[in-house]
Every structure is written in C-alpha cells, then in structure tokens.
Amino acid sequence: MSALPTGDLRxxxxxxxxxxxxxxxxxxxxxxxxxxxxxELTDAGKRVALLEEGPPFTPADFExxxxxxxxxxxxxxxxxxxxxxxxxxxxxxxxxxGSLVNSAICNRAPDFVLDDWCTQFELEHTTRRDxxxxxxxxxxxxxxxxxxxxVLGQRNLLFKRGCDALGYASEPTERNxxxxxxxxxxxxxxxxxxxxxxDLTYVPAALRGGASVLTSVRVERVVAEGGRVRGxxxxxxAPFTGRxxxxxxxxxRAVVLAAGCMATPVILQKSGNLVNRSGQVGENxxxxxxxxxMGVFRDEVTPQFGATQGYQSRHFLRDGFKLETLWAPPAVxxxxxxxxxxxxxxxxxxxxxxxxxxxxxxxxxxxxxxxxRARGLDPNxxxxxxxxxxxxxxxxxxxxxxxxxxxxxxxxxxxxxxIPEEIHSRAEAEVLRTRPLEVSDIxxxxxxxxxxxxxxxxxxxxxxxxxxKCHDVENLWIADTGVFPRCPSVNPMWTGMALAHRxxxxxxxxx
Amino acid sequence: MLGWVLFAIVVGYGVARVAVGHPRPDRRFARLARGEAxxxxxxxxxxxxxxGDIMASGFDAGxxxxxxxxxxVLRPRTRLQMRMLFFLVEHATLFxxxxxxxxxxxxxxxxxxxxxxxxxxxxRSRFWQRRFVFASLRAxxxxxxFAHTPVLRQLGLAPLAIExxxxxxxxxxxxxxxxxxxxxxxxxxxxxxxDGTPLALDGPLDPRYAxxxx
Ligand SMILES: Cc1cc2nc3c(=O)[nH]c(=O)nc-3n(C[C@H](O)[C@H](O)[C@H](O)COP(=O)(O)OP(=O)(O)OC[C@H]3O[C@@H](n4cnc5c(N)ncnc54)[C@H](O)[C@@H]3O)c2cc1C
Ligand code: SF4
Numbered sequence: 001m002s003a004l005p006t007g008d009l010r011x012x013x014x015x016x017x018x019x020x021x022x023x024x025x026x027x028x029x030x031x032x033x034x035x036x037x038x039x040e041l042t043d044a045g046k047r048v049a050l051l052e053e054g055p056p057f058t059p060a061d062f063e064x065x066x067x068x069x070x071x072x073x074x075x076x077x078x079x080x081x082x083x084x085x086x087x088x089x090x091x092x093x094x095x096x097x098g099s100l101v102n103s104a105i106c107n108r109a110p111d112f113v114l115d116d117w118c119t120q121f122e123l124e125h126t127t128r129r130d131x132x133x134x135x136x137x138x139x140x141x142x143x144x145x146x147x148x149x150x151v152l153g154q155r156n157l158l159f160k161r162g163c164d165a166l167g168y169a170s171e172p173t174e175r176n177x178x179x180x181x182x183x184x185x186x187x188x189x190x191x192x193x194x195x196x197x198x199d200l201t202y203v204p205a206a207l208r209g210g211a212s213v214l215t216s217v218r219v220e221r222v223v224a225e226g227g228r229v230r231g232x233x234x235x236x237x238a239p240f241t242g243r244x245x246x247x248x249x250x251x252x253r254a255v256v257l258a259a260g261c262m263a264t265p266v267i268l269q270k271s272g273n274l275v276n277r278s279g280q281v282g283e284n285x286x287x288x289x290x291x292x293x294m295g296v297f298r299d300e301v302t303p304q305f306g307a308t309q310g311y312q313s314r315h316f317l318r319d320g321f322k323l324e325t326l327w328a329p330p331a332v333x334x335x336x337x338x339x340x341x342x343x344x345x346x347x348x349x350x351x352x353x354x355x356x357x358x359x360x361x362x363x364x365x366x367x368x369x370x371x372x373r374a375r376g377l378d379p380n381x382x383x384x385x386x387x388x389x390x391x392x393x394x395x396x397x398x399x400x401x402x403x404x405x406x407x408x409x410x411x412x413x414x415x416x417x418x419i420p421e422e423i424h425s426r427a428e429a430e431v432l433r434t435r436p437l438e439v440s441d442i443x444x445x446x447x448x449x450x451x452x453x454x455x456x457x458x459x460x461x462x463x464x465x466x467x468x469k470c471h472d473v474e475n476l477w478i479a480d481t482g483v484f485p486r487c488p489s490v491n492p493m494w495t496g497m498a499l500a501h502r503x504x505x506x507x508x509x510x511x
Numbered sequence: 512m513l514g515w516v517l518f519a520i521v522v523g524y525g526v527a528r529v530a531v532g533h534p535r536p537d538r539r540f541a542r543l544a545r546g547e548a549x550x551x552x553x554x555x556x557x558x559x560x561x562x563g564d565i566m567a568s569g570f571d572a573g574x575x576x577x578x579x580x581x582x583x584v585l586r587p588r589t590r591l592q593m594r595m596l597f598f599l600v601e602h603a604t605l606f607x608x609x610x611x612x613x614x615x616x617x618x619x620x621x622x623x624x625x626x627x628x629x630x631x632x633x634x635r636s637r638f639w640q641r642r643f644v645f646a647s648l649r650a651x652x653x654x655x656x657f658a659h660t661p662v663l664r665q666l667g668l669a670p671l672a673i674e675x676x677x678x679x680x681x682x683x684x685x686x687x688x689x690x691x692x693x694x695x696x697x698x699x700x701x702x703x704x705x706d707g708t709p710l711a712l713d714g715p716l717d718p719r720y721a722x723x724x725x
Contacts, residue, residue: 009683013690056684059675064717067654071584079589086643095684151709179705183673191673192705193680200680207683239687240584304668305712330668331657335650340630342563344649348656349564352667378588417642440639443646 012216026252031097033480034258035202040504042209054094062189066329096199107490122457134498142176151182153306162407170313186308261482285368287446295404359396363389453482468503542582574655669720
C-alpha cells in the first residue's frame with residue numbers, strides 16, 4: 001500500500017491501487033458539515049483527510065436538464081423516497097454535498113427553537129449567545145447576505161407584494177452567494193460561480209491549509225478497537241455508477257462523520273451498530289415536508305429570471321411553517337402540474353406567466369427512522385406524516401393561495417387531489433381551508449432532513465453531546481444535520497455549519 | 512394430458528400478449544426493450560397530443576430516446592423500478608380493460624382515444640396508489656418532453672449562455688473522469704468573479720438549447 005501525500009486533492013482517475021493514510025482526523029463527507037470541520041481543523045494545525053464519495057463538479061460537468069442533472073448529482077438518481085408516507089427526498093453525492101445543488105438559503109435557527117432544544121434536550125450551551133459567534137464566523141466566510149434587489153425578478157417581487165398586501169412580514173432571503181446574476185439555476189449548479197458552495201469555499205481553504213481531499217471514496221465502516229475509534233475503511237467508487245474498485249484505510253486519532261443524516265447512521269449500523277447504547281442511532285428522522293403551488297398572472301412573470309429562492313416569509317414560523325419563492329428547471333417544476341393531454345399542455349404553456357412558491361413545515365410529530373439495508377449503503381427510510389402536521393401543511397397551502405390572490409394572480413393551480421385543478425378567486429380557494437385533506441391528496445417533498453443521530457444532554461437519550469462528540473466513544477464525532485435534536489423550523493444548512501464550526505473547535509482543543 | 516395442453520395454450524397466449532408483436536422502433540436503444548419503447552411512444556402521444564398551446568407533440572419530442580438516456584445514467588435498482596412502472600401501465604389493461612371494443616389489449620396496442628381514457632382512469636382513481644403510478648409516469652414523460660429543446664424555446668425558458676468565470680476551484684478540479692493534468696487553467700487564467708450584473712434575458716441561448724442543437 002502506498003502513502004498519500006497530504007495537502008492534495010485526489011480524483012477517481014488517479015487511484016491505481018489500494019492505499020492507506022495516517023492522519024490526525026478523518027472527516028467523512030464534504031457537505032456543509034464536513035467541509036467546515038475540515039477547514040477549521042487544518043487551520044488549527046491538524047492533519048486532516050476529507051473523504052467524499054462524490055466527485056468534484058466543474059461548470060462543464062453541470063447538466064442543465066433537470067432529470068439528467070439529478071441522476072448525476074443526487075443519490076439514487078434523485079428518486080429516493082420514504083416508505084410509510086411516500087415522500088421523495090434528495091441527498092447530493094458530490095464534493096460540497098447538498099451545497100452544490102441547494103438554493104443557498106441561509107437562516108439562523110430562531111430563538112424559540114434554540115430555547116426548545118436547550119430545555120427539551122438538556123443542552124446547556126446551545127443558546128443564541130453560544131451559537132451566534134459560530135453563525136457569524138461561517139456567515140463572514142461565505143458572504144451570507146440578503147439577496148440584492150436587482151436580481152430578485154418578478155417571481156420574488158410578486159411574493160413580496162402579496163405579503164405586503166396582507167400584512168405578512170417577508171424579506172429578501174439571506175444566501176451564501178457573491179455576485180448572483182439571477183439565473184435561477186441553483187438546482188443544477190451555479191454556472192456564474194456566484195453561489196458560495198462548499199466545494200468553492202471551505203474545501204479549497206482546507207486544501208490550502210494542508211488537508212488531503214479524497215474524492216470518489218466511499219467510507220463503508222468505522223474501524224474501532226478497544227473502545228476507541230482507529231480510523232475508517234472503504235472502497236474507491238466510480239463517479240455515477242458507484243462501481244467499487246480499490247480498497248483504502250485511513251488511520252486517524254479521531255473520526256468525524258459528516259456523511260449527512262441519512263448516511264451517517266447507516267455507516268454506524270454497518271460498523272457493528274457502533275455508539276448505539278442509547279438506541280437512538282437512525283431514530284427520530286424528521287423532515288421539513290414542503291408543498292408548492294403555482295399562481296398564474298395576466299402579465300408575463302418571466303419566472304426563470306431571479307435568484308432561485310430570493311424571498312421568504314417567516315411570519316408563520318410559530319404556526320409551524322415558512323413560506324418561500326421557488327424556481328427549478330421547468331421540467332422539474334412541471335412534473336407537479338395536474339392533468340394530461342390538451343389540459344396539461346395548456347398548463348405548461350402558462351409557466352411564463354406563473355410564479356411558484358412553496359411552504360416548508362416543521363413536522364415535529366412526524367417521526368421516522370433510517371435503517372441499513374442488507375447490501376450497500378443506501379438507507380431504508382420509513383416515515384409517516386402525522387395528521388396534525390398534515391393540518392399545518394393544509395394551512396400553509398391556504399396561506400399561499402391567499403398571498404397569490406393578494407399579489408394579483410388570476411388563478412392558482414394547487415395540485416391537490418379532490419379540489420378543482422384551477423381556482424380563480426380567493427373565495428373559491430376557501431375549499432383549501434374547509435375540505436379535510438388526506439395525506440395522499442397532496443404532493444410533498446422533503447429535502448431538509450435531520451435528527452438521526454441527535455444530540456442530547458442525557459447519554460441514554462441521544463447519540464452525541466451538544467459539541468457533536470459521541471457519548472459512547474471518546475474520539476468519534478458527528479457533524480451533519482443528524483445531530484439536530486429537533487427540526488430547526490428554518491432551512492438547516494447555516495445551523496448545520498455553525499454547529500460543525502463549534503464541533504471543530506471542541507475537537508481541536510481535545511486532540 | 513389435455514390439461515397440460517390447455518395449460519400450455521393459455522401460457523403461450525399470455526406470453527404472446529405480453530411480449531410479442533411490438534412494432535420495430537425506428538432506432539436502436541441502449542437500454543429500452545422494443546416493448547418499452549412502444550409503450551413510451553404511445554403514452555407520450557396520449558399525454559402530449561399534437562396541436563394545442565405548445566406545438567411539439569410527445570411523438571416529436573422523442574421521449575423514448577430521452578428515457579433510454581436516463582436509464583443509462585441511473586443505478587440498477589432505480590432503473591428496475593422505472594421499468595416495472597412501464598410494465599405495469601402497459602399491461603394493466605390486459606386485466607382492467609380500456610373502454611370500448613378491443614379494450615383487453617396492451618396500452619400501446621389500444622386506439623388513441625382508449626389510451627387517453629386509460630390515463631384519465633389512472634389520474635382520477637380513488638386509490639392513491641394508482642394516482643401515484645400515473646403521476647410517476649407523467650413525471651417521466653414530462654421530463655422527456657421538456658428535454659426537447661423546441662419546447663423550452665417556444666416557452667422562452669431555454670437556459671441562456673453563461674460564461675463561467677475561472678475561480679480558484681477551477682485550478683483544482685479536473686472534469687469528472689479526467690486527470691488533474693487535463694485542467695486547462697493556471698493562475699494567470701483566474702478571472703474577475705461575477706459582479707452581480709443581472710442576466711440579460713434577450714442574450715444568446717446556451718449552445719445546447721440554441722436553434723439547430725440536437
Ligand atoms: C435540492 C435541495 C435544496 C436545498 N436547499 C437548501 C437551502 O436553500 N438552504 C438550506 O439551508 N438547506 C437546503 N437544503 C438542505 C441542505 O442542502 C442540507 O441540509 C445540507 O446539505 C446538509 O449538510 P450535511 O453536511 O449534513 O450533509 P450533506 O450535504 O448531505 O453532505 C454529506 C456528504 O457526505 C457524502 N457521503 C455520504 N456517505 C458517504 C460515505 N459513505 N463515504 C464518503 N462520503 C459520503 C455525501 O456524498 C455528501 O457529499 C437543500 C437540499 C436539497 C437536496
Ligand atoms: S440564482 Fe443563478 S447566479 Fe444566483 S446563485 Fe443561483 S445559480 Fe448562481
């Protein structure tokens with residue numbers, strides 16, 4: 001076995017044989033959690049190997065076609081779904097993890113969420129005052145700022161108009177973006193290089209600091225002996241096909257799992273059910289299920305122009321939902337439209353006059369779990385939407401309809417089974433409020449996922465402490481959204497990065 | 512003995528109805544079987560008939576070829592699920608017939624108005640599982656329809672040409688599958704990052720979506 005030099009980046013075409021590496025810390029996963037940890041630890045003088053299963057994408061590798069892009073950048077081709085309540089959920093497989101394909105929305109978890117976390121989960125150092133310095137550090141590094149007005153476009157401004165008319169607070173979304181040109185292409189990769197995804201920011205910074213960044217390597221297990229973790233082991237895998245080839249092992253004084261809240265519990269389960277004395281590994285899976293609605297306006301909206309999700313309303317956070325504007329490749333948006341034949345074509349032709357907005361709901365009663373399958377590392381996901389959480393989604397749909405009509409929409413296409421496919425007035429939209437909905441009546445999706453290795457002050461009830469250290473093993477840490485104790489009520493990425501920033505500091509102090 | 516003969520006839524008839532007699536497609540596919548291509552062509556035409564608000568029909572959009580490309584890039588399990596979906600809708604009418612004479616046929620062998628009626632029955636079903644199957648099929652067909660560049664051009668939604676500035680990461684990452692030696696940039700090539708000038712909507716289209724693109 002050959003040794004890898006530190007401070008370099010490895011891509012699939014370079015692996016020629018099995019290899020081993022010795023470092024201080026092995027970080028598994030280069031998404032918002034792992035990349036932050038890798039950079040902060042190298043800054044603290046540690047030798048770090050950042051291990052990522054996906055490849056790095058260059059602008060020439062981006063596919064503009066929605067489905068082909070998903071097939072290349074998302075796990076299970078973007079068709080992963082939960083059982084129980086069937087809900088699609090996407091996780092990226094790429095250097096930079098979800099940040100490559102996400103809309104860059106950055107929100108701090110609100111005070112009431114952090115208060116709830118601290119009181120319900122016996123956390124002492126996860127208050128606003130504790131976390132704000134970490135949010136600030138990440139925010140500064142990534143240039144997180146409100147979306148500038150010149151790239152909002154009609155799709156975002158109509159949302160503001162509707163909220164203003166109803167007296168609902170709304171604001172331009174804060175995003176990790178520098179020089180956004182309003183292409184609305186965040187989902188397929190930012191060709192203007194404006195989105196400050198982790199592959200463009202924290203990963204290069206970690207490399208500069210001397211980290212080894214190994215891409216196309218799939219960690220299959222954590223190696224543990226005598227109550228301590230010794231490193232990780234796995235296989236080199238080909239981009240897109242996932243075909244395994246060479247074996248590798250990385251020996252490390254500490255391991256940080258940041259493979260995302262679906263993959264981290266599976267790796268632990270495949271490693272002899274590691275750190276699971278609490279029985280909580282893979283439990284408590286929560287999502288922010290989302291619903292979307294299209295509103296059609298008399299004048300052209302040119303919805304393809306404008307920051308992808310440039311406006312939001314946190315007015316209803318305490319009621320359990322957040323409202324946002326939305327754009328994605330037209331093909332991906334169109335799959336939600338009802339009908340077939342002539343009527344479907346007519347609706348598709350309305351898209352240039354349409355705006356699409358969505359709501360994400362804090363479904364704290366809807367809990368699921370992640371289990372390893374007998375073969376491979378793809379998770380088996382079960383999750384069920386609780387009837388009370390369904391009511392929150394129904395209220396969110398009604399509120400979206402209200403905002404559309406207040407913004408001057410001629411009609412809305414709610415996409416709900418059992419009610420008219422097109423609704424032309426606010427009065428008609430009352431049906432969204434009055435008709436009891438079944439889960440199967442609405443189309444939901446859940447790309448924000450968390451809590452599968454949750455933090456808890458009590459080692460019997462959580463997997464990690466509030467700094468991300470596993471309760472059961474001294475030198476194993478977790479730094480992805482799986483550590484959230486409960487749904488954060490807002491988009492999770494910034495909170496995940498702030499917690500990872502803190503984890504890196506705590507780990508650096510202990511090593 | 513007679514029992515075996517009857518059984519063989521029934522089995523033979525069943526196999527013939529499921530697997531034989533599909534028209535030969537006008538091109539070779541890497542993944543799609545002849546029957547799958549016939550099904551997709553029929554479903555595409557029923558879902559996106561000629562005329563109406565968008566000129567291109569499902570047939571013009573070459574949806575089977577798109578799905579073939581998609582199947583190529585999907586992992587085996589997902590590929591299998593997708594093919595099972597096609598099989599299910601194609602053959603469901605052998606058990607639950609389409610309205611009208613000759614309704615007990617494969618979807619792709621039905622008359623156009625029967626295919627539309629079948630899609631309607633899937634979409635309006637009171638069983639969510641059937642609606643789910645229909646929504647999944649429609650999603651695949653819609654993705655294929657929008658991949659036909661004239662559709663996006665007619666709607667004014669085709670992606671614009673964007674020149675990517677060269678940033679530090681471009682000096683680090685080769686194209687997927689290539690070696691770092693193939694990275695075409697050096698420090699001298701680093702360009703100014705985006706200054707946030709909004710995209711001009713009347714600018715040229717991305718070459719993959721421009722008139723005459725394949
Ligand atoms: C389409 C989409 C849009 C979104 N929009 C937003 C948004 O605007 N704002 C927001 O806050 N959130 C958004 N999210 C959610 C956000 O992207 C995620 O919450 C965030 O990326 C989670 O970060 P993470 O580090 O926990 O995990 P991930 O980003 O999933 O990163 C985990 C990494 O680990 C790698 N990995 C997994 N298993 C292994 C293994 N065995 N070996 C090696 N590597 C492995 C993965 O390939 C991946 O790169 C969006 C998500 C999606 C899918
Ligand atoms: S909207 Fe376009 S330019 Fe702006 S960050 Fe997203 S992909 Fe980049």
